[in-house]
Amino acid sequence: MVQQSATAHEADGAAYTARTAESRALFERASRVLMGGTTRTSVYYPPYPACMVRGEGCRMYDADGNCYVDFLSNYTVLLHGHSFPPIVEALKRQAEQGVCFSAPSEREIELAEILCKRVDSVDKLRFASSGTEAVMYAIRLARAFTGRNMIAKFEGGFHGAYDDCQISHSLSAEQIETSEAPIKTANTEGLPSGVAERVLVLPFNREAEACALIEAHADQLAGVILEPVQGAGGAIPAEQSFLAALRKTTEKAGILLIFDEIMTFRLGYGGAQQVYGVAPDLTTFGKIISGGLPLAAFGGREEVMALLDPRNGPPPIPQSGTFNGSAIAAAAGVACMEHLTHESLAALEAIGLDMKTRLQAVFAKTGTAAQVNGFGSLFNIHFSAEPVVDHRGTVGADREKLARLAMALLLRGYFMAPRGMICLSTALGPAEIEGFASAVEDALESGDV
Ligand SMILES: Cc1ncc(COP(=O)(O)O)c(C=O)c1O
Incomplete structure (x- = not known):
């Protein structure tokens, strides 16, 4: 055969x-x-x-x-x-009105309003150009907010190309044979030294072990990042009790829980977090939110997002990004989300x-x-x-x-x-x-x- x-x-x-x-x-x-x-x-x-x-x-x-x-x-x-005809129409309209500006545009406000309204855990958000960037900013916010250095992620969790996320998103058959415990491995060459040391790798869907590891590193951990359903990892849904336990454990230890909903936002009107009934501190968005154009977002609790606020002087986290919230991508996003x-x-x-x-x-x-x-x-x-x-x-x-x-x-x-x-x-x-x-x-x- x-x-x-x-x-x-x-x-x-x-x-x-x-x-x-x-x-x-x-x-x-x-x-x-x-x-x-x-x-x-x-x-x-x-x-x-x-x-x-x-x-x-x-x-x-x-x-x-x-x-x-x-x-x-x-x-x-x-x-x-x-x-999709409504997206094509929106693109044509926006192309005639200007695709991006060195200034805010109304389209980015409209798209942000749609996302904040749909997702209860998101008080405020910011746009980025790619999911990788959105994840990077969410992690940076967690570090700045908590004053801690370490980030926890899960075996098989793919979160884009940011250095800290290039750890253990995929394992080989040989590697998993060596240990039942989570394996820390770099999935790319070219990472600066020290990246692996600031990442804690956790086992997915193994509630007791994951929570014990989080508790053991509580004073060093800034955030725990995961997808409610591991997407690139094989469309593997988290158990509801697993997510609820992570929420409880991180909250108790003052660690930010970050849901990467870049793939999973399509699973519910308010994302997978609404389906599971578990609210993270920060959420990253990408893929569907811009109707096929390059755009992503990150958002969450007001007091955390406040670190980006430039209104009272230079913010603790200045955000750059030439194409952030580009009007044409946001226009496509509004048309896409209005039809979801x-x-x-x-x-x-x-x-x-x-x-x-x-x-x-x-x-x-x-x-x-x-x-x-x-x-x-x-x-x-x-x-x-x-x-x-x-x-x-x-x-x-x-x-x-x-x-x-x-x-x-x-x-x-x-x-x-x-x-x-x-x-x-x-x-x-x-x-x-x-x-x-x-x-x-x-x-x-x-x-x-
Ligand atoms: C869950 C998740 N996070 C982050 C990313 C990175 O997004 P981007 O490719 O837009 O940088 C991806 C990309 O597939 C993803 O699936």
Whole structure:
């Protein structure tokens, strides 16, 4: 069976190159000027990624004219699919009125009002240009507010490219075999010395151990950062009691709890924190909040955010960022968020549930040891017979098989992440969900995976 899969996969590779000659040529051209032919590690897959030239609704078209139903939504960005007409209209309007200014604009106020109104724990916020920056400022605020140096994060928690977050967001199979206790490892070269020492790594969904570690480091810890559902880590929901325990423990020790809702904000009208009923001190936002344009935000308790206030002299934390709250990105964000209503969210959840149910039925029918993690519109397939409740579970799963499934789906006109992430948009409907589940079944049955 393994042999058969390998052969079928080679055939898939040949079929892929046969139908993506233009993408290949573009990749060769890109490789002459962009290192490795790309500018974002996660969008590369071998032998070269299909180069997209157009997106409309839930569909994308590559340079060779192949059509894909988009089940990834730019890694959770595109809440309403591609070129959503109200966003396009807002962009056109704002483009005619000026895209950014060396001054505040009304659009950034509108978007901030929408976010503060939706999220009870956010009294005030600030914009940044990327999630990485929003996380960096949230951490800086926690350090400045508490006067402490250390930050705690979880194994498998991905929070962008800021130095302190480049620790233990992914572990290898060899590493997890060495210890049951959380493992501290740098996921990139080039970090200055001392970064790892100021980061405490915690185990996800292991309440007693995580809280004990926080208590043991309480006098050094400025903040604890996590996603209510680990997104890039494999769409792994936190247990409600786990989040509640973290809230209690951090509050008691005067440590700021930071929810990174850059991916999970799409899970509830007021983000995942509303779904879980747990309020953090600070929240970071990104992805959906700007309708596909680059923008992010961080916000929270008034007294913490006050460290950014320039009204009484130079603030303890001066915030810079040329594109912060750019009017055109904020305009797209307002249009996007205005269409994330309770009704559209309920419809999105309904197709999500339908997809999860259908995929589970396909796995049962084909005798595949697999599961679909996540809820709402954020999911990840894991080829594992064991329940996946943390990053360690994803490391133990068959990740090569996931990449083969992604390729087999690409050939069937469906686009999901090679690491198995699936993210739905309101542009998808029951027909696309049914088609996706059938394509997964066909791929599994044909031995391509
Ligand atoms: C949870 C989370 N935090 C932070 C980031 C970093 O955001 P950006 O890529 O905009 O810097 C990401 C990106 O995927 C993310 O998923």
